[in-house]
Amino acid sequence: MKKYWLRFYNYIYKHLLTKVIFLFNSELIHNLLVRYGEILGKTLLTRKLAFFIFNIKSPILSQNIKGITFENPIGLAAGFDYTASLTQILPSIGFGFGTVGTITNHAFEGNPKPRLARLLKSKSLMVNKGFKNNGIDAVGNKLKNYNFQIPIGISIGQTNTGKFTQESAVEDIVTAFKKAEEFDLKTKYYELNISCPNLNTKVTFYDPDKLDELLTKIKALNIKKPIFVKMPIDKNDKEALSLLDVISKNKMDGVIFGNLQKNRNNKTLDKNETAKYPVGNFSGKPTWEDSNRLIELAYKNYKDKLIIIGCGGVFNGQDAYHKIKLGASLVQFITGLIFEGPAAAALINSELIGLLKKDGYKNVKQAVGINVNKLAVDKASL
Numbered sequence: 001m002k003k004y005w006l007r008f009y010n011y012i013y014k015h016l017l018t019k020v021i022f023l024f025n026s027e028l029i030h031n032l033l034v035r036y037g038e039i040l041g042k043t044l045l046t047r048k049l050a051f052f053i054f055n056i057k058s059p060i061l062s063q064n065i066k067g068i069t070f071e072n073p074i075g076l077a078a079g080f081d082y083t084a085s086l087t088q089i090l091p092s093i094g095f096g097f098g099t100v101g102t103i104t105n106h107a108f109e110g111n112p113k114p115r116l117a118r119l120l121k122s123k124s125l126m127v128n129k130g131f132k133n134n135g136i137d138a139v140g141n142k143l144k145n146y147n148f149q150i151p152i153g154i155s156i157g158q159t160n161t162g163k164f165t166q167e168s169a170v171e172d173i174v175t176a177f178k179k180a181e182e183f184d185l186k187t188k189y190y191e192l193n194i195s196c197p198n199l200n201t202k203v204t205f206y207d208p209d210k211l212d213e214l215l216t217k218i219k220a221l222n223i224k225k226p227i228f229v230k231m232p233i234d235k236n237d238k239e240a241l242s243l244l245d246v247i248s249k250n251k252m253d254g255v256i257f258g259n260l261q262k263n264r265n266n267k268t269l270d271k272n273e274t275a276k277y278p279v280g281n282f283s284g285k286p287t288w289e290d291s292n293r294l295i296e297l298a299y300k301n302y303k304d305k306l307i308i309i310g311c312g313g314v315f316n317g318q319d320a321y322h323k324i325k326l327g328a329s330l331v332q333f334i335t336g337l338i339f340e341g342p343a344a345a346a347l348i349n350s351e352l353i354g355l356l357k358k359d360g361y362k363n364v365k366q367a368v369g370i371n372v373n374k375l376a377v378d379k380a381s382l
């Protein structure tokens, strides 16, 4: 029954509400929605009401990963909630986990505008935020007041003031981790974002030695919560494997594939839409293929060592299931939420339950990497 209500809500959002909402500036609407979500999350009544309308629960979706219970595998990716405003409402609208940030050691006002725009034909967003955030002190002070119903993580990256050398950027990131730890928050995991393409910096962690320097210093902090490294999607297989090797050697817990699409020639990007925005990089559909390629690559080579989180171009349950079958234990999204509306996570979960049952699985874990394993079996029998 709930499935039909969710579909109805989704229809109203896509065919009526967006006709109005999409007339206004994307960043303005985004800020309003986050503010609205924060208000709804503040009172028990609105949380319960939203839960009643949206939430989908089933043991088939529940997994324990790195000692953390994820009641469902669908999470909010880094970049939607820079102000740690949505942690209380996310479980009520069907999310199984959510990431705050990316947060940096120092506050930063963001890149010059435009910072966000909708590319409707490309099913994408132009993103040029450059880590607009209040800094780890402010965010830590806010989060320390909260308990969380679902696993919440903090994404940490380098401060985007353009003033850092390679060495001082490492110090900056390590300091942000140290400060986050000192708050002793009830958050459950960290993301280390090494892959934002919108930063004004020459610092890079795509050279394996440089990544090793950063990870060694982070490892020395002895952080007990899992750390997932947010990866670029514009690397070829060889380059990606050399980074995964360093990540695995440094005993990070997992990787997220991945971040925004830099390639403006990506075939799903409409040239007339990208021409309007000389700055920024792209989310949504243009990230789909590269994200999938790298999830599969990571699963084939590191499935016993790294948890893989799939992110990029997920709009529905089929999309999430595709990433899971390529090796993703968890799935994150943002653009699908903007295009499909607040029922998106619940709908994805509801569709996922149907797909898993149809294929005879008792738990989502059984489907992780199933297409890659099948491929290996098929090849072996040739």
Ligand SMILES: Cc1cc2nc3c(=O)[nH]c(=O)nc-3n(C[C@H](O)[C@H](O)[C@H](O)COP(=O)(O)O)c2cc1C
Pocket: 077, 078, 079, 080, 101, 102, 116, 125, 127, 129, 131, 155, 193, 196, 230, 258, 259, 260, 282, 283, 284, 285, 287, 311, 312, 313, 314, 332, 333, 334, 335, 336
């Ligand atoms: C508005 C916006 C801001 C983003 N900011 C961040 C960020 O701060 N840190 C990060 O790791 N990824 C960031 N991303 C990338 C997303 O987390 C995600 O990797 C990418 O959008 C692909 O997922 P999607 O197609 O579901 O949007 C941002 C994406 C969007 C749309």
